[in-house]
Amino acid sequence: MSVLLLQLAGPLQSWGASSRFIRRETCTEPTKSGVLGMLASAQGRTREDPIEDLLGLSFGVRVEQRGRVIRDFQTEKSMTRKRGSRDYDKVMPLTYRYYLADARFLVAVGAESRETLEALDHAIRSPKWPLYLGRRSCPPEYPVTLGVHDEYADVRQALENESWKASPWYRRRYPHPQLEIVCDAIEGEPSSDQMDAPVTFSQLGRRYSGRAVRRYRIDNPDTRAAETDEPPSFGTVEDDPMNFA
Numbered sequence: 076m077s078v079l080l081l082q083l084a085g086p087l088q089s090w091g092a093s094s095r096f097i098r099r100e101t102c103t104e105p106t107k108s109g110v111l112g113m114l115a116s117a118q119g120r121t122r123e124d125p126i127e128d129l130l131g132l133s134f135g136v137r138v139e140q141r142g143r144v145i146r147d148f149q150t151e152k153s154m155t156r157k158r159g160s161r162d163y164d165k166v167m168p169l170t171y172r173y174y175l176a177d178a179r180f181l182v183a184v185g186a187e188s189r190e191t192l193e194a195l196d197h198a199i200r201s202p203k204w205p206l207y208l209g210r211r212s213c214p215p216e217y218p219v220t221l222g223v224h225d226e227y228a229d230v231r232q233a234l235e236n237e238s239w240k241a242s243p244w245y246r247r248r249y250p251h252p253q254l255e256i257v258c259d260a261i262e263g264e265p266s267s268d269q270m271d272a273p274v275t276f277s278q279l280g281r282r283y284s285g286r287a288v289r290r291y292r293i294d295n296p297d298t299r300a301a302e303t304d305e306p307p308s309f310g311t312v313e314d315d316p317m318n319f320a
Contacts, residue, residue, distance in 0.1 A: 076133075077189040078233045079196055080221035081110070082240055084179040088142065088208035089172070099172045101144065101209070104136045104257050105180055106271035108283055109209050114184075114195050115276070119203030122276040130273070133185035135230040135258030140241040142178025146171060174213070181240050183230040183258075192223045231258055239297045251298040260287035 089101040090109045111129045120126070149170045186192050199206070199220040207213050227233040234256050239246075260266035266287040274282040 076185050076187055076227075076229050077192050078224045078227050078230055079184045079186075079192040080224060080233060080237065081182040081184070081199070081219055082179070082216075082221055083110075083182055083208055083219070084140075084216040084240075084242075085208050085213055087145075087174045087176055087213045088178055089174045089213055090209045099170065101173045101175055102271075103141075103175070104138055104255075105182055105209070106269070107134045107286060108271045108273040110134065110182055110184070111273055112276060113206055113208075114198065116204045117198035117202035117206060118195070119198075122278050122281075126273060126276065128191070131186075132191075133183075133230045133259055135183045135185075135234050135256060137181040137183075137234040137237075138178075138255045138257075139181050139239060140177070140179035140245045142175035145174050145176050147174065148172070177242075179240055179242065179245075181234065181237060183233045185230040185233075189223060189225065196220050196223050231256070234258065235293050236296055239295055251295040253292045254295055255290060255292050257288060257290050260289040262287075264289055 083105055088105070089099070090104065090106045091099055091101055111126065111132070111134075115124070115126055115129060149172065184192065184195070205211075206215050206219060208215050224233060227236065239251075239254070241249075266289045268285045269288045270283050270285055272284045272286040274284055
């Protein structure tokens with residue numbers, strides 16, 4: 076299996092999985108529907124184009140840097156009434172929108188065909204439509220793609236071994252924390268259901284199905300790498316650079 080690695084970071088992100096009406100919430104990490112939608116958009120697909128080839132991709136996310144949830148609200152006025160009507164400037168209900176601020180994620184997308192991932196990698200580097208992190212008001216930090224990798228057996232191995240991608244200021248504040256991984260669950264292991272597997276993005280009626288998701292934590296790969304570094308050893312007194320005899 077080949078794995079395409081994406082780095083999703085920016086001032087704001089918003090990944091809705093169950094938002095309705097005037098309250099638009101965000102998940103704490105990118106959703107599968109959101110990432111597949113971004114990939115389809117980068118390739119220039121319309122909402123009516125089929126996405127069956129994307130649905131079979133394995134998917135996982137590692138939380139590199141936990142963002143903080145912030146809330147924004149918007150107002151609007153109805154402009155459908157005739158001028159002079161008492162309801163011309165009628166104020167509509169407030170819309171509450173939630174975002175993740177200063178968050179960073181490592182996303183792994185896996186496929187048996189390397190060519191499939193290379194095509195997606197090329198599309199991310201030269202997207203047909205602008206990329207955004209869940210909502211159009213959330214542009215990403217570049218580079219987004221970290222390339223296609225063949226050294227990992229699957230998505231989980233990639234997420235468990237890739238180096239930590241947090242910002243320098245976050246590393247100073249939280250040195251080597253454990254990292255959370257959220258990925259497609261394997262049959263039989265503990266999991267929870269999440270409604271973020273897209274069936275169609277059609278404007279006539281977007282549809283999603285449930286996806287079994289596993290959440291678990293790992294030791295920071297950078298910490299493991301530091302622990303395996305052994306200090307230099309000197310076989311004889313003459314080999315010791317601090318020996319002045």
